[in-house]
Amino acid sequence: MKTKTKYAVGVDLGGTNIKLGLVSENGKIIRKHSVATDASKGPQKVIENIKKGIHDILLASGVEIEGIGIGCPGTVNPLKGTVENPPNLPGWGKVNIGRAVSVEFEKVVYIENDANAAAIGELIFGNGVRYDSFIMITLGTGVGGGIVMNKRIYRGEFSAAGEVGHISINYKGPKCNCGSYGCIEAYIGNKYLTERVKKDLRNKKSPLLFKLINNNYNLLTPRKIKEAADKGDEYSIQVIKDTGLKLGAALASLTNVLDIPTYIIGGGVSGFGKPLFDSIKESLKERVMKPNKSRIKVIPAKLKNEAGIKGASALVFHGF
């Protein structure tokens, strides 16, 4: 007898867009959808948009779901369903998204920090399947982290653990958005990284890269930098190498403390590809303490842009 396939809706709440997916229990995305976040209009409007997105996707598919999983930026309390101070959603304070959504749909709703949701996605459906413990790093606008210990998310005492982006590699370094100095995010977060490259382009450090973006700074992306590096552009090669060296330095400190030597790395900046992964590995192996040098693994994420949606949907079936 064939058992009926089960489905969940996975929601990836970003600062600009809310991405949604109808996902089967074994991680297949049946239908995708996206609505604007309207972050500037405040939490009530954003919650309306989430509800609208879910209604849209349920209506279009006509499928019965087991529940809803939502990945959000900020400090999330998965038991209470609350989100606190999400960095890209101004004016939120503490908001109970979980309750608002579960009342609307009369379904179980799981809330998780977005970096943790990406880690869960890799753990259940991606390149984390074969590991008991690993650390997921998402190189996006910021630098996110999700710590998986023995197949579970490590949350810390107050559900605020895993802020890998705010490991400082230089206590006198550049000021970070979080208020500290020299955080790895303040060097290689996409926002900071592209600002630095733009400045260098203004100073004519790479005519080739400048040409590749049609002299238009708004077109500068990690992919363009990789394209220039692939064409042999020394400046772009150096940017990628330097990104890996710095991330490797932060991860060496992390490995020495946590003794979890497996890293899975995703997000836009990871699109730098092999030269980045080689540089991270080299820097990590040079810096980490001896017993872990031979154990270091740096692996690309498998789920790419779908890690958030798939990870959020996995919450429903695996209940993290």
Next chain:
Amino acid sequence: MKTKTKYAVGVDLGGTNIKLGLVSENGKIIRKHSVATDASKGPQKVIENIKKGIHDILLASGVEIEGIGIGCPGTVNPLKGTVENPPNLPGWGKVNIGRAVSVEFEKVVYIENDANAAAIGELIFGNGVRYDSFIMITLGTGVGGGIVMNKRIYRGEFSAAGEVGHISINYKGPKCNCGSYGCIEAYIGNKYLTERVKKDLRNKKSPLLFKLINNNYNLLTPRKIKEAADKGDEYSIQVIKDTGLKLGAALASLTNVLDIPTYIIGGGVSGFGKPLFDSIKESLKERVMKPNKSRIKVIPAKLKNEAGIKGASALVFHGF
């Protein structure tokens, strides 16, 4: 009916001396003893010395013990009883101390990393009693760390976790013994710290401190620096402040990742006292991410020099 008090021998294996104690189940040291380590004569001689010390203390007290606990430097595998590459015991490789000692005394023998043993001492008998989770920092020759999560030692995947001294605060900083750069140990480990102060004294940075050590660099200790600071010596005050600022920077990265905001700090350099603790707290609160700013606690260790012995003996009764 009064139950008979139970006893264990706690052993603190150091690079210079082996400290031993006969300790009751409730943490009272009945008898103390110390023998030379003879580290330069290799592991077999050191193990002979440990056995000799235990025989001495058992003979002198005539008490029946439940077992023996040993705290060692290096990577310890508590299940196998092995110690690997202890930094201050040259030429060790991997040695099974546990088996050698248990065969000799026909008792259960527990082996633990020395920083973890100190953490266990504080957890069972010291200032960690009232916390479920905390991080113990031992400011000695090096900077040791023991992570307590939910009343258990966190070991990581390969029993190498907790190396707080090798969080780098400057990826281009001074070379550390471990091979990396800018580790907090390379700034504030007693060995590095006193070397730096000696150099400054040669450059006449503090005539008062120079006088306090009778112009004899061998007498320079954290206690002397504290004495000079207490007398208003600006240089010494600055050394203590700077130690706290740097340690706070390392612990901010750690807090952001682990979300365990309680620190218990012991070891010789913690003898700098209140000005050091104030400086650590200030630096940590400035640098840690917002949700944890109000939760930060920096507490002195209670057990002082006896943390190692008491922690090791606690292994026998609490089986970590």
